[in-house]
Amino acid sequence: MSRAIPKKNRLAVRAEKKDANAALKKVVSLGVFDRSRKVIKRQSHVEIPVLKSVFGYELVMQEEPAFYRRVPDLSHALQGKIPMICIPLLPRGWFILGEVIVVKIHPDLTPYEHHIGQALLDFYPRCCTVLADEGIFGPFREPMRRAIAGSRTRTVHKENKVIFNLDASLVMFSPGNLKERIRMSRIGEGEHVVDMFAGIGYFTLPMAVHSRPRKITAIELNPNAYHYLCQNIRQNRVEEIVEPVLGNCATVIQEGVADRVVMGMVQVTDRYLQKGISALKPGGILHYHQTVPSWRYPEAAISDVTKAAAALGCRAEVLNCVRVKKYSPGVVHAVIDARIDRDFLAEDFI
Numbered sequence: 001m002s003r004a005i006p007k008k009n010r011l012a013v014r015a016e017k018k019d020a021n022a023a024l025k026k027v028v029s030l031g032v033f034d035r036s037r038k039v040i041k042r043q044s045h046v047e048i049p050v051l052k053s054v055f056g057y058e059l060v061m062q063e064e065p066a067f068y069r070r071v072p073d074l075s076h077a078l079q080g081k082i083p084m085i086c087i088p089l090l091p092r093g094w095f096i097l098g099e100v101i102v103v104k105i106h107p108d109l110t111p112y113e114h115h116i117g118q119a120l121l122d123f124y125p126r127c128c129t130v131l132a133d134e135g136i137f138g139p140f141r142e143p144m145r146r147a148i149a150g151s152r153t154r155t156v157h158k159e160n161k162v163i164f165n166l167d168a169s170l171v172m173f174s175p176g177n178l179k180e181r182i183r184m185s186r187i188g189e190g191e192h193v194v195d196m197f198a199g200i201g202y203f204t205l206p207m208a209v210h211s212r213p214r215k216i217t218a219i220e221l222n223p224n225a226y227h228y229l230c231q232n233i234r235q236n237r238v239e240e241i242v243e244p245v246l247g248n249c250a251t252v253i254q255e256g257v258a259d260r261v262v263m264g265m266v267q268v269t270d271r272y273l274q275k276g277i278s279a280l281k282p283g284g285i286l287h288y289h290q291t292v293p294s295w296r297y298p299e300a301a302i303s304d305v306t307k308a309a310a311a312l313g314c315r316a317e318v319l320n321c322v323r324v325k326k327y328s329p330g331v332v333h334a335v336i337d338a339r340i341d342r343d344f345l346a347e348d349f350i
């Protein structure tokens, strides 16, 4: 295999694991990092792909370089089918949920969107439908999407050994939250968890499948999302762990029952904070999601939690702040992990 790949695509700096970060910084700062290839971890060292040699570092010729998969280029596929002036407006990215491709289309491209849809289906023969995405709206966080190629919108998305049945035209699924879904799949063992905004089971299912909590109470208000939540609980065989509840978490949540509360909603989550905190047992852990201006990350989100806790006579100890993704220009989706305890200090002063 290595013989077929040109030498210039196999050059790499070899660094001991302990020096890897410094070497990577150096390579990037010199502008010689080869972004088409992945950094490879070997047993005792790493190989950092480079475009040319770097003074002071050992250079190796990789036997099996690992390339990033290239996103197919729509401009080639659509040449002659849409006016040249529209080519720069073509989407450069999209995401795939099961067999459905979701793509944002520039308004000036609307007359040609069926060509775009067909070209995407040609790129991904296992997909059956392309949906044009116009955003997520309302308290149920519902997507506004229309089919521009194909018509089947129900699909099965598999990720991290979890099965998500969904209708991509009716319920949201955020690919940008993948790391957070994986993080949630590693916690909660043996606990009682309350997922206040369960959706189709974004966090509930990875946690139930991998960490096996004693119980997850998964609350969801939107009947469409609830329908898929129930189907997904059955398909992932976690009926004995997950109890789905159709309703408003503000009214159905119980006080003092949970070891852990997940608040996987953004924008309005602060309105539900006191309910989430009250659901915890003393010493329980809260995962508070919120969108905050990037220049106020993480303080703005931390302050929401500490203020809500104080209002209930509790103390919030921040354990972790996670920057999940860029939400919109200048805004980040953040998660604050906090342990909530009775505020003994306040009690002492009473």
Ligand SMILES: C[S@@+](CC[C@H](N)C(=O)[O-])C[C@H]1O[C@@H](n2cnc3c(N)ncnc32)[C@H](O)[C@@H]1O
Residues within 6 Å of the ligand: 139, 140, 141, 172, 173, 174, 177, 196, 197, 198, 199, 200, 202, 219, 220, 221, 222, 225, 247, 248, 249, 250, 264, 265, 266
């Ligand atoms: C933003 S979605 C969850 C997205 C998820 N964090 C992800 O990874 O994609 C939030 C869900 O909470 C539900 N929801 C909104 N308000 C609610 C409430 N008061 N009680 C229960 N569920 C609610 C919405 O219907 C939606 O399905």
